[in-house]
Amino acid sequence: MAVTSIDELPEALLLHILSFLPALNAVRASLVSRRWRNLWRHIPILEFDMSLYHSPPNPLSESRDFFAEFVTQTLLLREHSTPLYSFRLVFNHRDFRRTVTRVNSWIRYAIASGVVFLLLSFEEDLFVKSEEDTDEDETWQKYDFHFSYIRDSTVSHLELDNCRIVWPKSLACDGFSSIRSLYLCHVSVRDRVLCSVVSSCVNLEFLSLSCISYLRNFKIHSQSLKELELELFNIRRKDVGSLDIYAPNLHRIIFDRFSVAEYCSRDLSSLVEANVVFLDDGHEDFNCEVLQLLTGVKRLTLMHMRFDRHGWDYLIKVSATKHTSVSSAFKSLKFLELKIEYAEYELFEIAAFLELCPGLETLVLDGYGENDFPLLESFKSKPPIFHFPNLKQVKMRNYRRTEKELYVVELLKLHMVVLQKIVAFPREANGETSAPLVLFDSSQ
Incomplete structure (x- = not known):
């Protein structure tokens, strides 16, 4: 029988269509008809982008508060038995002390819901400010992403933008076998931490490092790595910085305006x-x-x-x-x-x-x-x-x-x-x- 109305489509197909919308638009779609009223609660893909909630001349702080409340309420009202496949968050958390607890709870919710794709961006200057905005009462620092969050999780694809990776010395190196691809952009990470992250993700196949700060010596040792991208890193002093690669199964590598003083490879036989x-x-x-x-x-x-x-x-x-x-x-x-x-x-x-x-x-x-x-x-x-x-x-x-x-x-x-x-x-x-x-x- 031919379908004459979108309401006649199977629920699985309607959920697939809604998955392409940002969370705000997906929730608004619940007003289309009675059948759509609770569909958004079962969407397996959630995208929260604060830029969709900020409209100057409204103060950025008000937009941030409204956005944070919307994310919290959406996650609370969502059907918890529905697996979460992808979770994307783009958020300006300049008022760090007020927002860090909420951000932590959102990420923990996504991980507890079995998320596979986890994408987190904390771009500070992504949003246009109005004349009424003031930073006098706000505290800002990079968001600390504790790698222990995804230990023993289902996260396969992790993207981090404009944050800092925290890896305590006491953190065990096992429990990260689910990670297959890792994108780090404008991330602050120390030499020891990057080495621990790469070596602990024993099934890591794709690694992208772009505009990394605090790092001087790139030690990338991985038996499973197949693709590596190193972008936008340059130390002017010729005697500073090194790249040490051991990746016997690496097939493809990209160096995009990447320069260090010393290059060393232990095994790139599959390149x-x-x-x-x-x-x-x-x-x-x-x-x-x-x-x-x-x-x-x-x-x-x-x-x-x-x-x-x-x-x-x-x-x-x-x-x-x-x-x-x-x-x-x-x-x-x-x-x-x-x-x-x-x-x-x-x-x-x-x-x-x-x-x-x-x-x-x-x-x-x-x-x-x-x-x-x-x-x-x-x-x-x-x-x-x-x-x-x-x-x-x-x-x-x-x-x-x-x-x-x-x-x-x-x-x-x-x-x-x-x-x-x-x-x-x-x-x-x-x-x-x-x-x-x-x-x-x-x-x-």
């Missing part, structure tokens, strides 16, 4: 893919030494690496420390993506870099910048020699058909061995994409 975004701040002290961890990968993406003599010297030094023959440093590499400006000096160093990758099969050149200066005569008289005996495909992104790009195409075709195709993807204009251009096809 297949790596992405590196270097610091692009105009300084010459960027760190290429991270590449010493990645010489065994099959897929490598390098963004904002300065292919000048400074950077190339670093790369040769790093490669020489890991291999007796520099020419075989990246012998397992099959896919390489580079972000370049097609400057003459870059092309020479990239040609040299390709010699370290004898097994390379796919090369992606992602053009950036607006450098349209004509090629130097000295460059034309002695162009770089590209050596890629196994290269089969070249992709050129953000293609603008400049003189330098066309010249690179000719150089690639000149030194081809098994090259099958060169495809260009034109740069978007006015938000519109153009069809790819086949610049070379050996089958034609």
